[in-house]
Structures are given as structure tokens and as C-alpha cells.
Amino acid sequence: MKLSFGKWVLPVYSALALLILMIPIGYTFVYSFNDSLKSNIVWRGFTFDKWLNVCNVQNGAVCEAFGNSIFIAVVATVVATTLGTMIAIAIVRYRFKFRSQLSLFLFLPMATPEVVLGAGLAAQFLSVGVPKDMLTIILAHTMFCISFVVVAVKARVAGLDPALEEAGRDLYGSALQVFLRITFPLLLPGILAAALLSFALSFDDFIITNFNSGAVTTFPKYIWISAARGIPAEANVLASAVFILALVVVVSVQVSGTARAKRLAKMN
Amino acid sequence: MAFAAFSTSTAPVAADTARKSSPVALLLLLPGILYLVLFFLTPLVSLLLTSFKAPAEFGDIGQFDYAFRWENYVEVITTYWPHIIRSFGYALTATFFALIISYPLAYFIGVKARRWPLLQSLALVLVVAPFFISFLLRTLAWKQIFSDESFLVTSLKAVSLLAPDAHVTGTAFSVIFGLTYNFIPFMTLPLYTTLERLDVRYLEAGSDLYASPFEVFRKVTIPLSMPGIVAGTLLTFIPAAGDYINASREFLGGTGTQMIGNVIEANFLVLQNFPSGAALSIILMSAILVLVSIYVKKSGTEELL
Numbered sequence: 001m002k003l004s005f006g007k008w009v010l011p012v013y014s015a016l017a018l019l020i021l022m023i024p025i026g027y028t029f030v031y032s033f034n035d036s037l038k039s040n041i042v043w044r045g046f047t048f049d050k051w052l053n054v055c056n057v058q059n060g061a062v063c064e065a066f067g068n069s070i071f072i073a074v075v076a077t078v079v080a081t082t083l084g085t086m087i088a089i090a091i092v093r094y095r096f097k098f099r100s101q102l103s104l105f106l107f108l109p110m111a112t113p114e115v116v117l118g119a120g121l122a123a124q125f126l127s128v129g130v131p132k133d134m135l136t137i138i139l140a141h142t143m144f145c146i147s148f149v150v151v152a153v154k155a156r157v158a159g160l161d162p163a164l165e166e167a168g169r170d171l172y173g174s175a176l177q178v179f180l181r182i183t184f185p186l187l188l189p190g191i192l193a194a195a196l197l198s199f200a201l202s203f204d205d206f207i208i209t210n211f212n213s214g215a216v217t218t219f220p221k222y223i224w225i226s227a228a229r230g231i232p233a234e235a236n237v238l239a240s241a242v243f244i245l246a247l248v249v250v251v252s253v254q255v256s257g258t259a260r261a262k263r264l265a266k267m268n
Numbered sequence: 269m270a271f272a273a274f275s276t277s278t279a280p281v282a283a284d285t286a287r288k289s290s291p292v293a294l295l296l297l298l299p300g301i302l303y304l305v306l307f308f309l310t311p312l313v314s315l316l317l318t319s320f321k322a323p324a325e326f327g328d329i330g331q332f333d334y335a336f337r338w339e340n341y342v343e344v345i346t347t348y349w350p351h352i353i354r355s356f357g358y359a360l361t362a363t364f365f366a367l368i369i370s371y372p373l374a375y376f377i378g379v380k381a382r383r384w385p386l387l388q389s390l391a392l393v394l395v396v397a398p399f400f401i402s403f404l405l406r407t408l409a410w411k412q413i414f415s416d417e418s419f420l421v422t423s424l425k426a427v428s429l430l431a432p433d434a435h436v437t438g439t440a441f442s443v444i445f446g447l448t449y450n451f452i453p454f455m456t457l458p459l460y461t462t463l464e465r466l467d468v469r470y471l472e473a474g475s476d477l478y479a480s481p482f483e484v485f486r487k488v489t490i491p492l493s494m495p496g497i498v499a500g501t502l503l504t505f506i507p508a509a510g511d512y513i514n515a516s517r518e519f520l521g522g523t524g525t526q527m528i529g530n531v532i533e534a535n536f537l538v539l540q541n542f543p544s545g546a547a548l549s550i551i552l553m554s555a556i557l558v559l560v561s562i563y564v565k566k567s568g569t570e571e572l573l
Contacts, residue, residue: 005481014376017369018394021452024409025401041412083300094293102301109308111502111560112553113510115529119549120311122536123318143307146300204403206513207529211536223404227518231408239402246400247393254389 025243032236039230050233057234065222066238072134072218073202076141081195083142084149085187091150092157109147117144118211125212132214140212141205145198152197156190189257196249203242312553319546330540340547348531348548355528356555358440359509362447363455366504367497369448370455374496375489377456378463395456407446407519411437414445414520438522446514454503462496498567506556528552 031040035047055063087106091099109117121140125132164186168178206220213221223235322335345352377395381388398406413420414436424430436442470492474484490497512529515521521530528548535545 010372010376010380014373014391017373018391021394021398021449023413024406024449025397027409027413028401028405041415083303086296087300090293090296094296095289096293096297102297105301105304109304111506111556113506113529113556115510115512115532116315116549116553117308117311119532119536119545120315121307123542123546124311124314126542127314127318139307143304146304150300200399204399206404207511210533220402220404223402223408224513224518227404227408231405235402235405239405243397243401247397250393250396250400254393258385258389 028236029240029243032233032240034233034236036233038232040233040236041230050237054234054237057232061217062219062222062232062234062238065217066219068134068216069203069219072137072141073199075138076145076202077195077198079138079142080145080198081149081191084146084194085153085191087146088150088153088157089183089187092154106147106150109144110151114144114205114207115211118208121208122211132212132216134216136212136214137209137216137218140208141202144205144208145201148197148201149194152194153187153190156187160186193253200246315546315549318542319550321543321546330542332543337543340543341551344544344547344551348528351526351528351531352548352551352555354525355509355552356559358444358447358515358525358527359505359511361444362451362508363501363505365444365448366452366455367501370452370459370500371497374456374459374463378460379466379468382464392460395453395460398450398453403450404513404519407450407513410442410446410449411520414442437520438517438525440525442520443515443525443527446520447508447511450511450514451504451508454507455500458499458503459493459496462493462499466492494567498564502560502563506560509556510552 031043032050033046033048034040034043035045035049036042037044090096091103118140121136121143122132125136130136160183165178165182168182173181204220206218206224209218209221210224217225219235219238223231226232226235317334318332319340320334320336320338321332321340322337324331324333327333373395377388377391381391412418415421416435416437421430421436425432425434430436466489470488471484474488475481479487509527510529512527512533513519515525515527515530517523521527528551532545532548532552535541535548
């Protein structure tokens with residue numbers, strides 16, 4: 001009997017591939033319940049203890065690093081999303097010289113290896129004499145997030161029907177009113193997606209951070225430093241908690257998007 | 269949705285009619301562009317200048333003066349050429365495997381699963397799920413799974429599929445495995461976005477004209493999904509070539525698997541030999557720019573950029 005490729009082989013292969021993709025996630029999650037001592041390599045029994053006392057280990061070093069990462073990601077996201085959205089609106093909506101060159105320029109940070117971005121900033125901070133701390137990390141993260149925001153928001157601006165804004169102006173809305181009541185709400189899903197992406201990129205960045213952090217420890221940097229002497233299970237707890245939260249956000253965005261599409265389909 | 273950033277958006281530009289020139293455009297552009305000039309462009313210039321610096325006379329370790337010491341480049345190439353070649357070798361191999369593994373998966377999600385939107389969304393969420401857990405922790409998880417005492421390695425040794433004294437971690441295999449694993453989502457997402465838009469009637473037309481399923485795949489499906497293939501391979505190759513997490517000794521690498529990223533990191537953060545690190549960064553970036561522009565030209569997808 002001939003094995004049907006599309007019917008059996010492809011779905012089974014895909015299920016297997018997705019399963020393998022999930023292995024490290026499952027591993028990290030399971031080991032967050034390990035009753036481990038200093039390092040978290042050998043399974044020593046099940047406990048909820050690490051989840052309940054996340055910050056107790058090493059005088060709260062894990063939680064401090066985690067807090068730093070959250071703070072950096074929030075600031076970098078707000079700045080990058082604002083600057084990136086402004087650029088996206090300008091590129092789609094206005095005509096100006098060097099428009100295509102500008103698009104190429106905005107693409108470059110995404111096409112540059114992170115290690116080069118990190119080393120470049122480190123070289124610059126060194127030659128200007130800026131000490132590396134929280135600020136230099138935020139400056140670095142904002143830089144690499146801007147291009148991603150532009151790409152994500154640009155698609156949304158391009159899909160916006162200009163007739164809606166014209167209608168607003170015809171009804172004597174001021175430029176500000178048209179922007180606040182029509183343009184911005186219509187762009188909001190795109191802006192939120194861009195902000196989520198920025199947050200995720202900043203929160204998990206290690207390569208660039210490592211070059212520009214000085215003595216400040218972020219969550220990924222904490223894991224990097226601890227890798228030699230053993231990572232406490234508390235790090236697994238925090239990573240798993242972030243994973244669950246992110247999953248909830250993505251699933252709810254997906255569900256609300258599908259519901260919205262259905263509603264729109266009904267209206268038409 | 270966050271996935272949108274990975275799609276090569278060629279949405280019909282309805283706004284084209286509304287485009288006008290205005291000073292507002294400048295106001296919108298200026299802050300962001302200025303930011304990128306200050307923190308993206310000038311650092312690259314700074315990197316170039318640093319790469320020619322010479323050790324300061326009577327200076328401590330880590331003190332350098334501006335100079336035009338081009339010998340820095342000769343020195344790093346003669347010392348680190350194995351690392352440079354290894355980086356591109358590993359990155360190319362990982363990109364190849366990521367493409368081979370991701371294509372059928374993306375085809376299933378984008379074409380076969382169209383009839384079941386819920387399954388499609390679920391599969392997509394699973395593809396991006398690794399992004400939500402720390403890159404370093406998921407790489408370390410593989411290290412534990414491949415460690416000498418692990419269940420996997422001891423069982424492979426028990427059935428003689430592995431020599432009793434063999435190691436998995438610290439080898440080229442584990443580094444390439446880690447790179448492939450970590451960048452599979454970057455490959456799958458752009459492939460999915462092009463395959464999702466693939467008009468299956470083209471495939472039917474192919475088989476109506478007596479093409480075998482393989483011929484249809486080679487002559488219709490592959491050319492139509494070229495934008496996704498190019499975007500995916502670039503999104504995998506560029507970060508993989510510069511990565512220094514997978515190849516690091518504390519993670520999946522060993523002494524014989526160090527990549528160019530590891531050398532740059534060591535020169536900047538441990539040895540304080542900034543000119544060498546900068547010269548290697550410039551070499552890495554130029555090599556990638558040359559390779560990418562040849563690749564994009566050859567595959568005829570310039571409009572993607």
C-alpha cells in the first residue's frame with residue numbers, strides 16, 4: 001500500500017517537529033519543580049518550594065536581575081515604539097527625498113549580527129568615556145528595537161484606508177482630533193504587536209547586553225554568569241512564569257483577532 | 269500580531285494616493301533617524317576607528333591610541349582564520365538543516381492546515397513558543413539532555429550507537445544542533461507567510477499538465493515560495509554566524525568549536541584587546557554583507573529589501 005504523503009507523512013512529521021521544538025521548554029518547566037540544591041542538573045524530587053520562594057536564593061540575586069530586565073525592556077519598548085511608529089507613519093504617508101535609501105538604512109540594524117552591534121556600541125561608549133550601566137543597556141536595546149517596530153507598524157499604516165481620515169476631516173475634525181480619534185485607534189493593534197515584539201526582544205537579549213552592561217546584571221546575563229557554577233531552579237521558575245504569561249497574551253491576541261475577523265465578515 | 273514583523277509585507281498600498289510632501293514628515297522622521305545615527309551608525313564608525321588603534325606607549329593593558337595600524341587585520345586573520353571559517357561553516361550548515369526541517373513544517377501549517385484554522389493557529393503558537401522562554405535556558409536544556417550522564421547518551425551507549433568514551437556536548441555536532449534548533453522559528457515563520465498565500469490552483473494546473481508531484485514541487489512550489497526561503501535563510505544565517513552562546517564552553521561548545529563571536533567577546537570583555545575585537549567585527553560584518561548581497565542578487569529577490 002502506498003503511504004499517502006499529504007495525508008499521513010506530513011502531519012506526523014510536523015507533529016514530531018513541533019514536539020522536538022517543545023523539549024527544552026518542557027525541560028525548563030519540569031526542572032523548576034526540582035528539589036535541587038545549588039545547581040539544577042540532577043533530579044532530586046518534586047517540590048513547589050522554588051515557586052513559592054523565588055527570591056530567597058542568593059539574597060534575591062535572581063529577582064534583582066529579573067527586575068532589571070523588566071525595567072530595561074519597559075523603557076526601551078516605550079521609546080522604540082514611539083520613535084518607530086513615527087517613522088512608519090512618515091514613510092507610508094509622506095513623500096520625501098531619499099525614501100528608498102531610508103528604508104535600506106532602517107533595514108541595516110536587523111541585517112547586522114548582534115555581536116557587531118554590541119561591540120560597536122562598546123567601542124563608542126569606551127571612546128566617549130561613558131561608563132557602562134543601566135542607561136547604556138537601555139540605549140542599546142532601544143536602538144535594535146526601532147527597526148522591528150518600523151517593519152511591524154508600516155504594514156498596518158499601509159493597510160489603513162485614507163478615506164476614513166478624509167471623512168473625519170470632512171466632518172471638521174482638527175488634525176489632532178483626526179489623529180487621536182481615527183488614525184491612532186486604527187493603528188493600535190499594529191503598535192501593540194510592535195511593542196510586544198520589542199519587549200520580547202529586549203527582555204531576552206544577551207549578546208548586545210553583555211557588551212554594554214558593565215556591572216549591571218540582567219536576567220539572561222545572570223544565567224550566563226551562573227552557567228559555570230550551576231543555575232538555581234529559581235531561574236527556571238521565573239523563565240517558566242514568563243513563558244506562561246507570554247502564551248496567555250499571544251493566545252488571547254489570536255482569539256480576539258479571530259473574533260474580530262468574524263465580526264467584520266458578518267458586517268460585510 | 270507579533271508574527272507580522274516577520275512577514276515580508278507587500279500589502280497593497282492604498283495610502284499611495286494620500287502621499288504628499290510636508291514638513292510634518294521631517295518632524296516624524298528626525299528623532300528616530302537621529303537616534304539610529306547616534307547609536308547604530310556612529311558605533312560602526314567607532315568600531316572601524318578602533319580596529320586600527322595601536323597600543324598606547326607606556327599604557328596599561330586595554331589602553332590604545334588612535335592610529336592607522338592596519339597590521340591588526342593581518343594579525344587577527346592569521347591568528348583566528350580557523351574561527352572565521354568555522355563560523356561560516358557552522359552557520360551555513362545550521363541554515364541548511366533549518367531549511368530542510370522547516371520547509372515541510374511550514375508547508376503543512378500554511379497549505380495543508382488551511383482547512384482547520386484552529387489547528388493552524390495552534391501550530392503557529394507552538395512554532396513561536398521557544399521565543400517565550402529564555403534563549404540561554406533553552407540552550408542549556410539541550411546541554412543537560414546531551415550530557416554524558418543523561419538518559420539519552422547512556423541509552424545510546426548501551427545499544428552501541430555511541431562509542432563508550434564519546435561525548436556529545438562540546439562537539440561541532442552539538443553546536444550546529446543548538447544553532448539549528450534556536451533559529452528554526454526564524455526560518456519557519458517567513459516560509460509560512462509565503463506558503464500561506466500560495467494559490468493551490470497553480471499546483472493543480474501543474475499536475476493537470478502531467479507533471480509528477482516532485483516536478484510540481486520543484487517547478488511550481490519552490491519558485492513561488494522563494495521570497496520566504498530567502499527571508500528565512502537570511503534571518504537564520506546572519507544571527508547564527510555571529511552567535512557566541514551556543515559555541516561557548518559553558519553551553520554546547522568546547523575548546524575546538526569556538527566561533528568568531530566567542531573571539532570578539534573574549535577580546536572585548538576578557539582580554540581588553542579592543543582593536544582585535546573590532547577588526548574581527550568589521551571582518552564578520554563585511555563578509556556577511558558581501559555574502560548576503562551576492563545571495564540576494566542570485567536569487568533575484570532584491571525587492572524584498
